[in-house]
Amino acid sequence: MIHPGGNQSCSQLLKRRIHFMINIGIDVGKFKHCACIMDDKTGEILKDSFFFDNNKEGFQLLYSNIKPYLKRKHKAGMEDTGHYGNNLINFLLDNNVSVALINPRATNLRRKQLGQNAKNDRKDAQLIAQMLTDTQLWRSVSKNSLAYRELRDITRLYHQLKEQMNEFQNRLQKALDIVFPEVNSLPWTPYSHRYMNMILAYPSAASIASADIRSLRKILDGKGRGRKSKLTAENLKMAAKASVGDGQNPAAELEVKAMINIITSMDSQINILEKKIEDFSSKLNSPITSIPGIGPITGMTILAEIGDIQNFSSAAGIVSYAGMDPGRRQSGTYDAKHLPISKHGSRYLRKALYQAAFTVTSYEPIFHLYYKHKMDQGKIYRCAQGHAARKLIRVIYKL
Secondary structure, X not given: OOOOOOOOOHHHHHHHHOOOOEEEEEEOOOOEEEEEEEEOOOOOEEEXXXXXXXXXXXXHHHHHHHHHHOOOOEEEEEEOOOOOOHHHHHHHXXXXXXXXXXXXXXXXXXXXXXXXXXXXXXXXXXXXXXXXXXXXXXXXXXXXXXXXHHHHHHHHHHHHHHHHHHHHHHHHHHHHHHHOOOHHHOOOOOOOHHHHHXXXXXXXXXXXXXXXXXXXXXXXXXXXXXXXXXXOHHHHHHHHHHOOOOOOOHHHHHHHHHHHHHHHHHHHHHHHHHHHHHHHHHHHOOHHHHOOOOOHHHHHHHHHXXXXXXXXXXXXXXXXXXXXXXXXXXXXXXXXXXXXXXXOOOHHHHHHHHHHHHHHHHHOHHHHHHHHXXXXXXXXXXXXXXXXXXXXXXXXXXX
């Protein structure tokens, strides 16, 4: 048999071959994972799909199967979905295994292209191994990027709790509209300590009207953040007696108490997360917070969602990753240019960028002029804000 390359010996061919990568495809599950090992150059399956448990013994089983191939250039890839693969990623990195994450949208598209409508763990492991041959479909993971993932988990939890607390505040106001609709027109700050303590103790106008004036004074004169309320116990009692609120609605009163307890607890957790995010900001000392209008929370949210910026070859990549790339549909002579943004990226990143754009265009003269220029061109508010957000991405990328 004549080998390609003329008189080259088998050892020389082997030396050439070891430069090609070993692809390790892993389909992640809650209790079990499935792995497959493939030669990047030939597409040959070196180790057929096998299952291993999501525990220490299972991880050791995986490592014993892939260890013979780790001396060669390799990449262990899995979909970037959920949290089930986090411990596995840590294990692989601790054992000096190169890890890559693949966008699940890409695997879904590839599966459809191959006509594989039904999801199959063994075939998915092979599909992921095949997709590692295209470097545009995956991004490398390192210990540094895992630190960004930790920050991302914290900032996402922070924003989730803020959104949930807003929902509970709306429910509280709905219940108060039934039992004491005039409560927010009084001269005190809604959700302040005195406000929350008062309606927790007396969750309706009827209960305040019948309360001892000394008890009302004690709550209003108690310690709390901010300036002392201008509302006196006498004025509060007078307003409660004149209220049109339903004084015979125990269900609404119970909801008021429940919502206040939930909101108070969530506010305490949000403050803890806020402090943690500020600590991250101090350690990272990122120049993003030097941009006027961007504080630690918004700045760290943007950095956490982007991750390692070295994974992007240009600012346009971040724009696309955030789902802020303008939509466009073109076919033949038909060209629809003015379509909504794709919105296929992280909603947390998109929201943070829009919030940052709003404050930056207010505090930074160059951004303000750019935003005004877009508005003068006839752009609607949200569109002009989107242009400012994309400009902000370009500035962040340069920083």
